[in-house]
Amino acid sequence: MANARGVQLCLGCVCAAALAIAPAPASAQNGAPADGEWPTYGGDLGNTKYSPLDQIDRDNFADLEVAWRWRSADGFLSKSDAAGGELWTDSRVVFAELDREDPNLWRDREPPYLANFKATPLMVGGRLYMNMPTSVGAAVDARTGETIWVYNPKTYEAGTTTMTARWNQRGVAYWTDGNEERILWGTSNGYLVAVDAATGRPAVDFGDGGRVDLMEGLPQAERGSRDWLNALTYSVQSPPIVAGDTVVTPASISSYNINREQIPGWTRGWDVRTGQRKWTFETVPQADSYGNDTWEGDSWRYTGKISGWSIFSADEELGYLYIPLNTAAPDYWGGHRLGDNLYAETLLCLDMETGERVWHFQVVHHGLWDYDLPAAPNLLDIVVDGRPIKAVAQITKQGFVFAFDRVTGEPIWPIEERPVPPSTIPGERASETQPFPTRPAPVEYQGVTVDDLVDFTPEIREMALEVIEPFTIGPLYT
CATH class of the missing domain: 2.140.10.10 (Quinoprotein alcohol dehydrogenase-like superfamily)
Structure with missing residues (x-):
């Protein structure tokens, strides 16, 4: 039962091998530190969410395995x-x-x-x-x-x-x-x-x-x-x-x-x-x-x-x-x-x-x-x-x-x-x-217009028109 037991966190073994030990400060817009740390929510205080790490790439991604x-x-x-x-x-x-x-x-x-x-x-x-x-x-x-x-x-x-x-x-x-x-x-x-x-x-x-x-x-x-x-x-x-x-x-x-x-x-x-x-x-x-x-x-x-x-x-x-x-x-x-x-x-x-x-x-x-x-x-x-x-x-x-x-x-x-x-x-x-x-x-x-409504069949189109009829639609900020 997921609600009672919570969730599981998994980490690939290649990722685990790349993790660093020494803490480093976060900069504003230069991305996360090159040593593999992620010290803020967005990697840096500028929230670039960029990591310079290159150990995992398209060639070895399929080799990742669950480490823990x-x-x-x-x-x-x-x-x-x-x-x-x-x-x-x-x-x-x-x-x-x-x-x-x-x-x-x-x-x-x-x-x-x-x-x-x-x-x-x-x-x-x-x-x-x-x-x-x-x-x-x-x-x-x-x-x-x-x-x-x-x-x-x-x-x-x-x-x-x-x-x-x-x-x-x-x-x-x-x-x-x-x-x-x-x-x-x-x-x-x-x-x-x-x-x-x-x-x-x-x-x-x-x-x-x-x-x-x-x-x-x-x-x-x-x-x-x-x-x-x-x-x-x-x-x-x-x-x-x-x-x-x-x-x-x-x-x-x-x-x-x-x-x-x-x-x-x-x-x-x-x-x-x-x-x-x-x-x-x-x-x-x-x-x-x-x-x-x-x-x-x-x-x-x-x-x-x-x-x-x-x-x-x-x-x-x-x-x-x-x-x-x-x-x-x-x-x-x-x-x-x-x-x-x-x-x-x-x-x-x-x-x-x-x-x-x-x-x-x-x-x-x-x-x-x-x-x-x-x-x-x-x-x-x-x-x-x-x-x-x-x-x-x-x-x-x-x-x-x-x-x-x-x-x-x-x-x-x-x-x-x-x-x-x-x-x-x-x-x-x-x-x-x-x-x-x-x-x-x-x-x-x-924005939205009548022309944007679904029209897979005439019947579905008519249903869409009925659904939208009570509403006011138009450009952005209508």
């Missing part, structure tokens, strides 16, 4: 008991006991989905570091597949994760000052944890015994609160990013809200050694802040989300952080938040040390389509018309690629504000224009 198998660390879990101790047993037993004690603990009484493994393991110093759907962290010997340590924050005892991040964990972050090494990750119930990379023991001088409460200090955030689906309202599903001595945390906030009020997804930087908050950037601009005038009335007071839930990028040489932000709440209705709604659906560049805004570009004004920025900005060094440019490229759900000078925020190629269809819904007021990059060309088909 590893069963995920959340197949065997613990539960707190009344005496303050821990009961360690099969995860099915733990979940059954928790459900018996509180039938309303999880949405629809569905226990954590353990087969939902999505993490990208890091590889540093011969160890693989990753986290499980239940926010359990683990270190594995990269050569043998033996478990080195497991750290269990027991987030499943708090309830079902935010529905937009339902039992999703995409990875961890690694930090070292040359002597001390730490692994950090966010949990499904809204904590940032830090453990010793060698032992998995909590870094006791970090926050409160090795963790920081990420909900503390956020307007409308209340620990333990549930939404109308009986799920938690604040989670973390993507790895934090570490540059220098600053760790910055993403956030996943429920997209299934039915009220206009929601937790704002402010971005915050923390001291990687102490867990002390260094800065906060209010992604919903508060009174007298830049961008507050893009929120009509008092909508900035209650509107939430606009968080960076995905992967962040950084250029340590510049000291800049690049954050892909999502839409404002609620996703598909903006009648309670008229205006362009800065910084929703924005590529945001901040000073990594201070959290101050360097530049930004909003790719969707007054979002109504859930067109949040879903992927990491790619930091690339390119040459255009003979001119070298430190660039950042942001892919979007619409199939656009927005390219900027990552130092200044100036578009590399012109971006045009083009007219788009108005909203036909009473009380709604869509933006009259939206940004369209002139280059590169879209990588996705955009």
Whole structure:
């Protein structure tokens, strides 16, 4: 039963032979280190996901064999008991006991989905570091597949994760000052944890015994609160990013809200050694802040989300952080938040040390389509018309690629504000224009017309027309 037992991780023997031992720092856009390490989610802080290794190629790929198998660390879990101790047993037993004690603990009484493994393991110093759907962290010997340590924050005892991040964990972050090494990750119930990379023991001088409460200090955030689906309202599903001595945390906030009020997804930087908050950037601009005038009335007071839930990028040489932000709440209705709604659906560049805004570009004004920025900005060094440019490229759900000078925020190629269809819904007021990059060309088909409907047979065509009849279709941003 996959849900109870979790997943298995396999590694080819040729890969295993190539793994390195000594840790190396990540650079911004040069790819992963040449020694085979993978110290960040995207290989480097620029998320190029490029590895220079050439040991495996088309000639020997067919010769790969399984070197080892590893069963995920959340197949065997613990539960707190009344005496303050821990009961360690099969995860099915733990979940059954928790459900018996509180039938309303999880949405629809569905226990954590353990087969939902999505993490990208890091590889540093011969160890693989990753986290499980239940926010359990683990270190594995990269050569043998033996478990080195497991750290269990027991987030499943708090309830079902935010529905937009339902039992999703995409990875961890690694930090070292040359002597001390730490692994950090966010949990499904809204904590940032830090453990010793060698032992998995909590870094006791970090926050409160090795963790920081990420909900503390956020307007409308209340620990333990549930939404109308009986799920938690604040989670973390993507790895934090570490540059220098600053760790910055993403956030996943429920997209299934039915009220206009929601937790704002402010971005915050923390001291990687102490867990002390260094800065906060209010992604919903508060009174007298830049961008507050893009929120009509008092909508900035209650509107939430606009968080960076995905992967962040950084250029340590510049000291800049690049954050892909999502839409404002609620996703598909903006009648309670008229205006362009800065910084929703924005590529945001901040000073990594201070959290101050360097530049930004909003790719969707007054979002109504859930067109949040879903992927990491790619930091690339390119040459255009003979001119070298430190660039950042942001892919979007619409199939656009927005390219900027990552130092200044100036578009590399012109971006045009083009007219788009108005909203036909009473009380709604869509933006009259939206940004369209002139280059590169879209990588996705955009918009839909009746001519795009399936027409395998006349009967199927007629069925398709009946299905689409209640809907308004048209070009992008209809």
